[in-house]
Amino acid sequence: MEKELTIDILSSVQKPARYTGGEFNSIVKSPEETEVSIALAFPDIYEVGMSYLGFKILYHILNLENGVAAERVYAPWVDLEAKMRADAIPLRTLETEKILQDFDFVGFTLQYELSYTNILNMLDLGRIPVKTEERTEKDPFIIVGGPCVYNPEPLADFFDLAVVGEGEEVMVELMEAYKKWKREGKPGGRQGFLRCAVKLKGIYVPSFYDVAYNEDGTVAAVVANCDAAPAAVEKRVISDMNTVNYPTAPIVPFGEIVHDRIMLEVFRGCSRGCRFCHAGMVYRPVRERRPELLKELARQLVDNTGYNEISLVSLSTADYSCLAPMIHDMIEEFKDEKVSVSLPSLRIDSFSVDLAKEVQAVRKSGLTFAPEAGSQRMRDVINKGVTEEDLMNAVGAAFTA
CATH class of the missing domain: 3.30.750.210 (Transcription Regulator spoIIAA)
Structure with missing residues (x-):
């Protein structure tokens, strides 16, 4: 049995409300109604991540889908992380306290480059191998998205696939593709799913491309090594903002966050x-x-x-x-x-x-x-x-x- 955050530990750290979950308007789905699970992971503390509109939108849109359960997880502050590492307590989501390694997907947002090391830290705390090549069939797929994904290469060794552009439509398509692949018996394993995913517009899979470098270290060429991968990945754009769903019941935190409005x-x-x-x-x-x-x-x-x-x-x-x-x-x-x-x-x-x-x-x-x-x-x-x-x-x- 994995160790959990106890009352003793929570009462000994700053702002324990960051880690309790159970906030007003949060959505909890049972295992019976969950066919595909995704942890929306913000690589910064709760107060910053809860202020990010992008996750409010994705949390709302994904949880509207039948069989899809989207949960939240944020980087612990240094006081709690020290205790988690000392007691071998894994990083869990706020909704169901599920360990990150037990999800089908873990999705990180790339908002600013200084948070990239937090991504590696959260993967480690969540019991997921940090490098893509070390992951097995039982590990989740790591997705990245957000404004910094237009230059994803610094993190290319650590994520499985990237969503380039706006995520409202493509994330739902990705969940549907996963359901179909799962129902068919997961043909081809991890590579099989990535081959399905890369056919969706806006999806970039770094392992499907080979990069050649010039002598001075600059990139000479990027060539697809998989017949399913496009030569160039085109960003996703929502054409009409009036037709896309917008969250009208966002989660209301217990404590104060950066944008508390x-x-x-x-x-x-x-x-x-x-x-x-x-x-x-x-x-x-x-x-x-x-x-x-x-x-x-x-x-x-x-x-x-x-x-x-x-x-x-x-x-x-x-x-x-x-x-x-x-x-x-x-x-x-x-x-x-x-x-x-x-x-x-x-x-x-x-x-x-x-x-x-x-x-x-x-x-x-x-x-x-x-x-x-x-x-x-x-x-x-x-x-x-x-x-x-x-x-x-x-x-x-x-x-x-």
Whole structure:
């Protein structure tokens, strides 16, 4: 019998609520209703991972599928990890306390490169061989996705397959492919499933490609060594944001997290083309949600969570074509319930005094402006296209209001 986290251990670490599970709106499926299981693994602590909208969306979409059970796991903080290693306690998910090695899939998000070592650490704590070549038929498939997967090679020795692009549709397709392969008796073993998976658009399997290098260490050529693998992997894009399912009953944590509020994704993509911005490039093109749909989602989110703040999140929220009338309508609807609407950091050229007054109607909050760089030359070089005059006007308008 594997050792578990006991009350004694939990009471001796910081913020034990990170590790207990059982939060409001969490979804627990029984073994009888689970045909394929996936652990959504965020390679950082609970407070950061629970603030990530991507996992809220995937958790919701995957658990809507019959026979699919998606659970959550986060990196333990150093105090708990020391005790886990000392007592040989494996890393488990929050929903059913299942060890990572017992899942069909473990899916990591590549949000920032500094979290990559946490991925290896979590695999080790979850009793999964760290290197792909060391895994056997009884080990789960390791999936990676997210913005950093556009350069997956630094982790190529450690994951089995990558999802390039947006995951809402392709992850469901992947689960269906696994069910089919499992029902047929798992023909061809691990390689057999990977050959099925690589046929899906947006799936990259590093073991199906050979890389040749130049003398200076740069890549000379990448050639597929499997007839099922495409020569180039094309990213997945959700064509219509109004048709894809959005979580209206997200998990409400017991403790405080980084973004402890309703997160409403207004649109995806950005048209600005700032030279340093990775997200602005990989999430193209711009796709907006209809204001009527956003207001409907906001209503359900307020009813299902009890939060008193709605944050309109997108890469450049102030560029949303229907922003002012939508904010006006939302504030009118929710002000009697003391629910405020907030905007993330604003570009200083797309700010209006009226908008500032609107969002301060329910609760006074800060305004964040990004001057972008210290000189006009630098602002022009990075393709920001804002001036010092824009900054002075925005700050002056905010001060006047």
